[in-house]
Amino acid sequence: MITINQLSKVFQTNNASITAVDKLDLSINNGEIFGVIGYSGAGKSTFIRLINRLEEPSSGEVTIDDQTITALSKKQLRLSRQEIGMIFQHFNLLWSRTVRQNISFPLEIAGVAKAEREERVDELIRLVGLSGREDAYPSQLSGGQKQRVGIARALANRPKVLLCDEATSALDPETTDAILSLLVDINKQLGLTIILITHEMHVIQKICHRVAVMEQGAVVEEGNVVDVFSHPKQSVTKKFVEQVMGKPEEQATDETFMHHVEQGKVLRLHFVGETANQAVISQVAKQFKVDLNILHGNVKQTQAGAYGTLYVQITGEEVEITKAIDHIKSIAVEVEVKGHA
Numbered sequence: 001m002i003t004i005n006q007l008s009k010v011f012q013t014n015n016a017s018i019t020a021v022d023k024l025d026l027s028i029n030n031g032e033i034f035g036v037i038g039y040s041g042a043g044k045s046t047f048i049r050l051i052n053r054l055e056e057p058s059s060g061e062v063t064i065d066d067q068t069i070t071a072l073s074k075k076q077l078r079l080s081r082q083e084i085g086m087i088f089q090h091f092n093l094l095w096s097r098t099v100r101q102n103i104s105f106p107l108e109i110a111g112v113a114k115a116e117r118e119e120r121v122d123e124l125i126r127l128v129g130l131s132g133r134e135d136a137y138p139s140q141l142s143g144g145q146k147q148r149v150g151i152a153r154a155l156a157n158r159p160k161v162l163l164c165d166e167a168t169s170a171l172d173p174e175t176t177d178a179i180l181s182l183l184v185d186i187n188k189q190l191g192l193t194i195i196l197i198t199h200e201m202h203v204i205q206k207i208c209h210r211v212a213v214m215e216q217g218a219v220v221e222e223g224n225v226v227d228v229f230s231h232p233k234q235s236v237t238k239k240f241v242e243q244v245m246g247k248p249e250e251q252a253t254d255e256t257f258m259h260h261v262e263q264g265k266v267l268r269l270h271f272v273g274e275t276a277n278q279a280v281i282s283q284v285a286k287q288f289k290v291d292l293n294i295l296h297g298n299v300k301q302t303q304a305g306a307y308g309t310l311y312v313q314i315t316g317e318e319v320e321i322t323k324a325i326d327h328i329k330s331i332a333v334e335v336e337v338k339g340h341a
């Protein structure tokens with residue numbers, strides 16, 4: 001468990017003091033992917049750098065399992081940092097070193113013997129999907145490949161925690177998705193805790209189990225991703241949810257479909273944390289003598305299941321339609337029947 005207690009950072013400049021992180025409290029469970037989202041200037045970068053003390057806190061505490069990171073001496077901190085890997089938006093690779101030498105670097109610093117180092121580097125290269133590129137220099141790699149080197153290097157000393165500072169912000173959407181999938185695989189395979197900061201809700205939706213929303217240095221809302229998506233409370237959170245779900249006025253309404261459908265009924269299915277969505281439809285179509293026609297869907301898959309709405313036209317005998325609706329309700333999908341079209 002990572003516990004952050006009343007953590008603050010005040011920067012002193014010539015003529016002002018800026019509170020970047022303001023008495024922040026947070027608890028992050030071992031093995032989860034925890035996202036922190038906020039607009040530019042909310043204090044995200046400062047916050048994540050306080051966790052491993054790349055930035056020294058002005059006050060407050062960071063505890064990882066039984067170790068109070070904020071109370072460690074510089075020497076103790078150097079050892080402790082081996083348990084906290086970090087990746088960066090601009091990769092921070094050593095440009096004069098090859099892929100293999102970049103990944104090997106933290107192992108050299110930790111005093112790992114050469115043979116063991118080489119074996120570990122080979123393992124990491126396979127893990128992040130860089131086989132065949134071992135001897136390339138960073139300048140010869142794509143952005144996605146550079147971040148794979150960054151990830152391998154961060155994992156070299158088998159950390160318990162991986163901090164990701166806007167790790168996909170410099171990448172195109174396709175490469176972003178590939179790197180996010182790699183982070184999910186690593187989280188599952190190695191069971192390590194991942195804390196990431198981002199300004200993109202897509203990143204939160206795709207890989208996080210829980211999320212905290214930051215504004216003016218503090219956490220203003222937090223929870224399971226599906227809960228926050230379904231019931232955003234703060235206006236800043238609502239804006240972030242709109243990034244992936246669209247604005248409420250742009251979303252389909254019941255009226256959109258009622259006029260166009262001449263037979264059967266229109267169902268509005270609301271998925272909250274239910275993993276199957278398309279699967280529900282095909283299962284119902286097979287099990288009952290009904291036909292189902294998807295009219296519109298705005299369903300997003302999160303790590304904690306699906307969230308969103310699906311409009312479906314259902315046709316067939318009345319009695320079969322009733323059975324099908326009862327079945328859908330019994331598998332915990334919210335159903336509203338919009339009556340005869």
Ligand SMILES: Nc1ncnc2c1ncn2[C@@H]1O[C@H](COP(=O)(O)OP(=O)(O)OP(=O)(O)O)[C@@H](O)[C@H]1O
Nearest residue numbers: 011013018020038039040041042043044045046047
């Ligand atoms: N070294 C510094 N000296 C003075 N002020 C700083 C320093 N670093 C950050 N700040 C200020 O602290 C506040 C939070 O900045 P921070 O970079 O943590 O926010 P952010 O949410 O990560 O934004 P961005 O995504 O734009 O980096 C901002 O007002 C910023 O100007």
